[in-house]
Amino acid sequence: MKNLNKHIIVCDDCDVTSLLLKIILETNGYKVTTVFSGKEVLAEIDSQVFDLLLLDITMPGMDGYEVAHHIQQNRNLNSLPILLLSGHEEKTIREKCQAKVAGIIPKPVEMNILLEAVKKALPSNNYQQISLV
Secondary structure (H helix, E strand, C coil): CHHHHCEEEEECCCHHHHHHHHHHHHHCCCEEEEECCHHHHHHHHHHCCCCEEEEECCCCCCCHHHHHHHHHHCCCCCCCCEEEEECCCHHHHHHHCCCEECEEEECCCCHHHHHHHHHHHHHHCCCEECCCC
C-alpha cells in the first residue's frame, strides 16, 4: 500500500481507543505508534519524525489543547499536522483551542471519517486556524 511510509502517532489515554485506531490505521497501510499521555507524545515527537499526530483532547495531566499549543510553539515541531479527537462539540473545541490543527475527528470514531481526515491531513499540510490567540 502507498501509505506504508507514513508514520502516525496516536495519543489517547484510553487503551481501547488507541488499539482501535492503531488497528484501523495499520490495516490501511500506515505505520502507527501509540502513547497514552501528553508527556509521552512530546517525548516521542522530540526523538523521532512522524507524519501526523492524532491527539485526544481530554486526558489527565496535560490535555490535548496544551500538547497542541506546545507543539505549535516549537519551531522544530510546528509543521507536524495534528488531528484532534474529541467527544465534545466542535464549536466548544474551536473556542478553546489556541493551536492550528488539520481537523477534528468526533468520538466515537467512525472508520470512514478517520481515514478521510487522515488522508486529507497528510498530503497537503494545509492547516486551518480554529481559534484566534
